[in-house]
């Protein structure tokens with residue numbers, strides 16, 4: 001699946017000859033937000049209409065309403081899928097959301113080229129995803145350094161222990177995500193997070209991604225040191241974003257900032 005998506009991305013990059021206008025927005029740090037989460041574990045709530053594994057997840061899809069609902073519900077950050085072909089996302093959704101919320105907004109896409117990073121900056125994102133295995137790890141480091149040099153933070157994602165070992169031999173990202181989804185079978189297993197937790201360097205924030213549906217799941221990944229979770233499907237299927245977040249955290253109250 002990943003190779004098919006990457007082939008589409010390579011074609012999109014060739015066609016990305018004109019970049020959008022830079023939008024002027026206030027930026028918020030993902031690292032800071034996850035370092036001081038609203039609850040026991042930080043929440044990156046994802047705006048996700050559809051996916052290769054589940055098809056359409058939400059028919060009545062209003063990206064800005066969902067994102068503002070996430071913020072009201074106490075999400076620490078928002079992830080927006082901007083891929084059109086496989087997730088029915090759009091970069092315009094991110095720009096529209098960014099203008100309405102005051103928490104970090106991350107672009108979730110398959111970023112393998114500097115041109116896409118320039119585009120990500122221009123559409124107003126605070127952060128973006130980089131995935132180990134999409135390009136050689138040395139090239140990933142260059143993309144990472146370039147993103148930070150223009151003011152974009154990165155969540156660097158791995159799907160397997162060997163990828164994490166290879167990543168850390170090359171560089172240490174500030175935010176590392178372990179994706180619990182196997183991209184061949186689409187199955188999710190939180191044991192992925194458990195198995196890789198002890199390898200995450202102390203100074204890096206650790207995010208557990210995919211397949212998180214219940215309070216017990218949050219407790220399970222929190223117990224092994226996850227600072228954050230990235231959740232899409234379970235929130236997108238909820239009656240409303242606020243109800244979804246409250247249910248996911250089993251009613252855990254938002255910590256007071258004083």
Ligand SMILES: O=C(O)c1ccccc1NCC(=O)[C@H](O)[C@H](O)COP(=O)(O)O
Nearest residue numbers: 051052053209210211212230231232233
């Ligand atoms: O979600 C998919 O089916 C998928 C397939 C192929 C590559 C990536 C995919 N998902 C991207 C993500 O990582 C998730 O959207 C994100 O972690 C949230 O996952 P979930 O809470 O399980 O929707």
